[in-house]
Amino acid sequence: MSLYPILWAADHAPVRDAEERAILIALVIKGDFDGCNCFRSYKTLAEKARVDAKTAGRRCREMEARGLIKRQEEYRSKAWLAIPEEQRPVIWEAMIPAEWWSAAQLADINDQRAGLGRSPLTPKIRPALAPAPPKKTRTDKGSKRPKKDVPSEAPGTTSPGGGQGTDSPHPQDYKSGPPGLVVPQPSESPSESPSENNRAVADAVGKSAGGCARADECDAAADETGKAEGGSAASGTALPTQRKKSPRPPTTKTRPRKESTGFEMVRAAIPAAVAAPGTRLFPGLHRAINDLLGGAPGIPRRTPEQVIARLNRRWYGENAEDRAAADYRGCERCTASGCEAPRRDLENPDGCDRIRNRNSWLAAALLAQDCSDPGCEDGQIIGGGECRACRDRAVERREIARSAAEAAARWEAEIKARQAVQGVADAWTRREAAETDRYRRVLGEAGVWGTKLDHQVGQHMDGWREKNPRPAAPAARGGREGQAAVGA
The missing domain is CATH 1.10.10.10 (Winged helix-like DNA-binding domain superfamily/Winged helix DNA-binding domain)
Structure with missing residues (x-):
């Protein structure tokens, strides 16, 4: 929430x-x-x-x-x-x-x-909303409300026992007290003592106010209130049904995670471009450092020095500070405000390598693991010797690099050979054209024109080609003609 x-x-x-x-x-x-x-x-x-x-x-x-x-x-x-x-x-x-x-x-x-791996919120994703639609008007708006019959108020309540009691109006609201009391005259009956008269007044006040003057009158007052005024004694309102048990799993509340030993040392080594000294770290970066220092499922415990070395290799070794600058362009779609192109990774090597968020990038880079062994720290097993998987992978990479270099050298040599052969063929073509042009000028000066000129030029060039044969043209790479030329 x-x-x-x-x-x-x-x-x-x-x-x-x-x-x-x-x-x-x-x-x-x-x-x-x-x-x-x-x-x-x-x-x-x-x-x-x-x-x-x-x-x-x-x-x-x-x-x-x-x-x-x-x-x-x-x-x-x-x-x-x-x-x-x-x-x-x-x-x-x-x-x-x-x-x-x-x-x-x-x-x-x-x-x-x-x-959390979600795209940032932008005005394109979360545009402005239209104003609220107008509220529907009532169908009876403007018409007068019909009058209702107001029941007349009761003039008063007579005290129990006859006519010589308290004459006070009974309030309609049970919460309000009696507005006033008219003190009655002493009873003419000799059998009624002042104490009994006062008790009658108290009874009348308690019952008229909706309360209990004596403890033994509570049940009677409650019964009277329930019958006369529809109170809780006569109420038959059903209690709300209890809510059914939620199908969701119970929420587990955990305490804030404590900082591992050496956290402050690693915190001091974080570049100021990521988090200024004394400021609070991004939660994902804070969690990544704690996982490396204290260990987590699939992540062995590391010393602060090892974490700092990994942090420096990731940040400075991969030129992260320049890649996170506003003027850095990692692809053609990069602008000063950001880049929406896919990120560069193993599955997308041609993606944009610009860092959009320094904190999230550094957190992911700290937890990134090239080796299949989680205990490997750049070729060295934590608490052990050299990582065999990294060594085999390095040998394989060197072999691949050597094969690629040899293939590139062969390709370059083949390109140069083809260029040399093509140069010889181009030179022969230029010589042939020059000889044809020279002999035409000679025959023209001798007065030979038309068909006779073409016939004599053709005969002369046939003899020239026999003396100067055409060199073999370079064949397409991998083709049969190219293979035959190479074999020859």
Whole structure:
């Protein structure tokens, strides 16, 4: 749960009415910090928003049609996947506009999304929303409300025992006290003592105010209130049914993870471009350092010196500081504001190598492991000797590099040979053209023209070609003619 989506739903979302706002708040209150992973059944939404389940579903579809929420097809949470498939509700994403957050808040949210592998929020992904539709007007607006018959108030309550009691009006509200008392005259009956008269007054005051003057009158007062005023004694309201057990697994609350031994030493070695000294680290980077220092499933424990050495190799060895600069261009699609091209990795070697987020990149680089042995630290087994897998892989890489160098040398030699053969053929062609042109000029000066000129030139060039045979032209690489030429 995060406060940003709740504040947006409560104060800024363009909802139609209060009912829709209550449903939206009940939906986002269980979502993520960026509005994703909002999933609750329509029955639960109806209970929280005090509406019917069908109304909750209809209102969600109306908000989806207006763009307030949309069905989320990616970034499925583990809590949703743990629900039985036949009971999984729809996952909604609250379309909080990117411009609603401040620049600092949006940068912090995008950093957290990058740590979770989500794309950053932009005005293209989260555009501005249309204003709320006008509220439907009542059909009876403007007509006078029909008058209702007001029951007349009771003039008063007579004290028990006859006519000589307290004459006070009985209040309609049981919470309010009696407005006033008229002190009665002493009773003319000699049998009534002042104490009995006072008790009668107290009884009248207690019962007229809805209370109990004596402890033994409570049951009677409660019975009278229930019968006369419809109080809780006569109420037959059924208690609400208990909520069924949620199919979701119980949430496990854990304490904040403690920093491992040597954390401050590694923290001091982090470049200032990633995190300035004294500032709080990005949670993903903090977790990666703790995993390396304290060990985690599949990650052996490392000393602070080993972690610092790995950090320096990753950051400075891969030129990360230059690649994270705003003026760096890793591909043709890079701009000063960022790059949306796919990242460069083993599966995509032609991708963009620009670093968009220093914190998330360094966290992933620290946990990256080239060797299949998790205990390998750049060719050395932690607590042991040389890594055999890395040694074999290095030998294989050297063999591949040697084969590639030999192939490149052969290809270069073949290219030079073909260029030499092609140069000889081009020189012969130029000589042939020059000889043809020379002999034509000689015959022209001798007065030979037309068909006779062409015939004599042809005869002369045939004899010249017999004396100067045409050199073999370079054949295509790998073809039969090329192989024959090479064999010759």
